Amino acid sequence: MAKWEKMEAKKWWAAREIYEDVLEKGPKPNNMSYELRVSHFNILLNAARKRGIWRWGVRFFKRMVEQGEKPTIISYGALPSALEKGKLYYEACRVWDHIIKIGIEPNLYAYTILASIYTAQGKLNIVDSIIRGMGVYGIEPTVVTYNAIMSGCAYNNMGSKAYEWFHKMRAQNISPNEITYEILIEALKKDDKTKACL
Template identity: 70%
Template sequence: MVDQGEKPTIVSYGALLSALEKGKLYDEALQVWEHMLKVGVVPNLYAFTIMASIYAGQGRSEMVDSIIRDMVSSGIEPTVVTFNVIISGCARNSMGSIAFEWFHRMKVLNFSPNEITYEMLIEALAKDAKPKLAYELYLRANISLLTLPTVEARIRHYKWEVKYEYKSQDCYKKLVIAINGKTPGPSIIAQQGDTVVVELKNSLLTENVAIHWHGIPQIGTPWSDGTEGVTQGSY
């Protein structure tokens, strides 16, 4: 197109920006955006929205603000889709707190959240280890008579290896018991209805290991919780 002396249209730029955003090629997308502005192609709502998503995915809230200001100054009003895209960008990058801030801002600006808003925000908060807040939003959506899809239960597999490692948790290197090289150990991320399967390898040479699940129902595995050597086996 350029070789033939034709200038790409906003449709061409929008399609390219969208492809780069989906591939998380943010730096390349910013270069395309800058070139588009340089050659005088005027952004439309779609292009502005993609850029808002890109900056949100980078955690650059000040640039998201700048994009929205540029939209308004160009006579283009943000829509609920614009805010949903911003929240979705935060969700994909596990930035639940920032997504929650944008949720509040869209309400301050008199944009009513829809089902997609709540879905994206609940996903972001769940990824950011904020299950209680995610559940509160789920209840709020139900009160607003919004219908959220039922999340299908999943089987979540984890493999843990317990062994001795040297760590400097308090700025003093010493021998500790670690799980997959971490102390405290790794997180388990699940939701109500899921089945969690943990394969544990005990690499401690002289000690047994027992994992206490703090009352999580042991369906078919009653020996996996309780007091070691009494109601729980050790490995």
């Protein structure tokens, strides 16, 4: 393990310990302490998601709910993303259903994660429905949304599908960025269709 990786791991564990201290011994509940606790939770949940340690993300989420904290859309966005990293697609979709059931309006980030989850499962017809359904909440997909879908296609050896999504994005007048082209080239390379890129 590289020196900087060890330092990052130490920071993660230190942050986790601070959060647990705040939960157990922290300030008496008030509006400010509530915001602090939820903010710490969201930071750690996102860190767990980024590091691919989804089990910790689930534990933090359960602990937060047990402590009586009300998760935010940021919390509910990070949890399915962490579950997706662990390939727990069913559980991630259950979290999404719960978000809708309790009346939290999903944001662009949450929709992008949901589209990514279904792309990873090869359920692109559902991804189509998600993109169309975003409009109900007045949310428009961005290049990041389409990049997530194309990246999922590339990862799952569906280069032709990534190329189709590229054209859907262009049809929506969404401009590709450098990342889009990198994803698309990688996807088509896997399908041995790099001539389509030229």
